[in-house]
Amino acid sequence: MKQLVTGDEAAAIAAKLARVKVISAYPITPQTIIVERLAEFVADGELDAEYIKVESEHSALSACLGSAAVGARTFTATSSQGLMLMSEILFVASGMRLPIVMANANRSLSAPLSIWCDQQDSVAVRDCGWIQLYCENNQEVLDSTIQAFRIAEESLLPVMVCFDGYILSHTAEPVEIPEQAEVDKFLPPYKYPYLLDPEKPITMGAVGVPEYYEEFRYMLQEAVLKSKEKIIEVGQAFGRQFGRKSDLIECYRSDDADVILLTMGSLSGSVKEVIDEYRGHDERVGLVKVRAFRPFPEKELVDSLAHAKAIAVLEKDFSPGSTGALFSDLSGTFVNSRKSPLLLNFICGLGGRDVSSLQIREATKAAMEAAKIGEVKKTVRWLGLRETMVGLKP
Amino acid sequence: MKLPPSTIILKPGNSEQNETGSWRSLKPVVDAEKCNGCGLCWLYCPEPAITKGKPVVIDYRYCKGCGICANECPVKAIVMVEEGQK
Ligand code: SF4
Numbered sequence: 001m002k003q004l005v006t007g008d009e010a011a012a013i014a015a016k017l018a019r020v021k022v023i024s025a026y027p028i029t030p031q032t033i034i035v036e037r038l039a040e041f042v043a044d045g046e047l048d049a050e051y052i053k054v055e056s057e058h059s060a061l062s063a064c065l066g067s068a069a070v071g072a073r074t075f076t077a078t079s080s081q082g083l084m085l086m087s088e089i090l091f092v093a094s095g096m097r098l099p100i101v102m103a104n105a106n107r108s109l110s111a112p113l114s115i116w117c118d119q120q121d122s123v124a125v126r127d128c129g130w131i132q133l134y135c136e137n138n139q140e141v142l143d144s145t146i147q148a149f150r151i152a153e154e155s156l157l158p159v160m161v162c163f164d165g166y167i168l169s170h171t172a173e174p175v176e177i178p179e180q181a182e183v184d185k186f187l188p189p190y191k192y193p194y195l196l197d198p199e200k201p202i203t204m205g206a207v208g209v210p211e212y213y214e215e216f217r218y219m220l221q222e223a224v225l226k227s228k229e230k231i232i233e234v235g236q237a238f239g240r241q242f243g244r245k246s247d248l249i250e251c252y253r254s255d256d257a258d259v260i261l262l263t264m265g266s267l268s269g270s271v272k273e274v275i276d277e278y279r280g281h282d283e284r285v286g287l288v289k290v291r292a293f294r295p296f297p298e299k300e301l302v303d304s305l306a307h308a309k310a311i312a313v314l315e316k317d318f319s320p321g322s323t324g325a326l327f328s329d330l331s332g333t334f335v336n337s338r339k340s341p342l343l344l345n346f347i348c349g350l351g352g353r354d355v356s357s358l359q360i361r362e363a364t365k366a367a368m369e370a371a372k373i374g375e376v377k378k379t380v381r382w383l384g385l386r387e388t389m390v391g392l393k394p
Numbered sequence: 395m396k397l398p399p400s401t402i403i404l405k406p407g408n409s410e411q412n413e414t415g416s417w418r419s420l421k422p423v424v425d426a427e428k429c430n431g432c433g434l435c436w437l438y439c440p441e442p443a444i445t446k447g448k449p450v451v452i453d454y455r456y457c458k459g460c461g462i463c464a465n466e467c468p469v470k471a472i473v474m475v476e477e478g479q480k
C-alpha cells in the first residue's frame with residue numbers, strides 16, 4: 001500500500017515493521033518526528049516495545065548497548081550534535097559487535113549553529129566501525145532501515161541509515177509500505193550469540209590489553225569489509241521479496257559515460273535530472289551513487305568508474321585542511337589501479353544551501369573540460385560560494 | 395587460540411582472578427557494633443570483596459577502595475580511612 005510519508009515517518013514505520021523491542025533516543029531536529037512517531041506507536045499499543053527515555057544522546061546509545069547485549073532488536077535515531085554526543089559510544093557499539101540500527105537525519109554541525117542539511121555529521125564519524133548507508137528518497141529510507149536490521153544481525157555490526165535532513169526528513173513522498181507479514185518473513189526474530197544473561201554469566205566489553213587489542217581491531221576491520229557481501233545479499237533478497245533491490249552503489253546511465261558524477265544521498269535525484277538533460281544533447285554523462293559509504297565499495301567503484309575520463313565528486317561535507325571525505329576515499333581507491341580517470345571534487349550544499357541544477361551543470365562542465373584537455377586545473381572547488389563575501393572577489 | 399569477535403569472556407567468575415586490592419588508596423573499615431547485616435554493601439560492591447554476615451567481612455585482596463559500600467550503608471557502619479593510617 002502506498003502512503004504519503006516524510007523520511008522521518010518512513011524510518012519510524014520501518015522500525016515498527018521490524019518489530020523493534022527497544023527504542024532509546026533523544027529528540028533532536030530534524031530527527032524528532034521519528035522518535036515521536038515511535039513513542040506514539042508504543043503508547044497506542046501498536047508496537048510492543050520498551051521506549052527508554054533518557055537525558056542525552058550519550059545515554060540513549062548507552063541504553064541501546066545494554067538492550068542489544070540482552071538480544072533485543074534495538075533502534076535509535078539522532079542527528080548532528082546528537083550524533084557527536086554519541087560518538088564515544090558509537091565506537092563501543094561496533095567494538096562490542098552489537099547489532100544496533102540507527103537512523104541519522106543528516107544535519108550540519110556547529111559552529112555556526114545550523115539545523116539544516118549537510119552530511120558532515122555522519123561523515124565525521126565514518127571511522128567509528130558502523131556500516132553507513134545513504135538514502136536518495138523516502139522509499140529508500142524505509143527499505144534500507146528494514147534491511148539494516150538483517151545486515152546488522154547477520155554481520156554482528158551496528159548500522160547507520162543516513163538521509164538528508166529536511167530534504168527527506170520533512171518532505172512527504174509516496175512510499176510503498178510493505179505488509180507486516182511480509183516483513184516478518186524477511187526479518188525473523190534473531191538470537192544474539194553472546195547473550196547477557198544472569199543465569200549464564202559472561203564478561204562483555206573486557207579490557208583489551210596491548211597483547212590483544214590489535215587482534216580485536218583487525219577482526220572489526222574484517223567484519224566491516226565482509227559486510228559488503230551481506231549488504232549485497234540482503235539487498236537482493238529484499239528485491240526478490242518486495243520488488244526493489246538495493247546494492248552498494250547505483251549506476252545511472254554511466255556505463256558508456258566519459259564524465260561521471262559521484263554523489264551520496266538525496267542530491268543523486270537532482271543529478272539524475274541534469275544527466276537526462278545532457279543525454280538529450282548526446283553528451284555521455286552519467287551518475288554513480290554511493291549507497292554504502294562504509295564499508296567503502298572500492299572494487300565496485302573502480303569497476304564502474306575506471307572507463308570514464310573524468311569523475312566529479314559532489315559532496316556535502318569536507319575535511320578542513322584536506323578535501324571532501326568521499327573524494328579522498330575515492331582517490332585512495334584509484335591510487336594503485338592501472339588506469340585512473342581524472343578526479344575533481346566539488347563541495348556543495350553545506351548548511352542547507354540548495355544545490356541547483358545550475359551548480360550541477362557547472363561541476364559537469366568542469367569535469368568535461370578536464371576530460372577534454374586531459375588535466376585538472378583545480379582539484380577542489382566550492383559550488384555556490386558567494387565569493388565577494390569571503391574576499392575572493394572585490 | 396581463536397578469539398571471540400569482541401572482548402567477551404565466556405567463562406564466568408573471572409573477576410576472582412583479578413586482584414584489584416592494589417588499586418586502593420582509601421580503605422573501608424567496618425564498625426562491627428553498628429553493622430546490622432542488611433547486606434546492602436555486599437549488593438553494591440563492584441568487586442567480590444564483601445562476604446555477607448553480621449558484621450560483614452571485607453576481603454582486601456579485592457577491595458579497590460571505591461567507597462560505594464560506605465556511601466550505601468544506611469547506618470554509616472563503614473568509614474573510609476586513608477591507607478597507611480590507623
Ligand atoms: S570500597 Fe568498594 S570495593 Fe571495597 S568493599 Fe567497599 S564497595 Fe567493595
Ligand code: SF4
Pocket residue numbers: 424428429430431432433434435436449450466467468469470471472
Ligand atoms: S550496609 Fe552497613 S549495615 Fe548493611 S551489612 Fe553493610 S556494613 Fe552492615
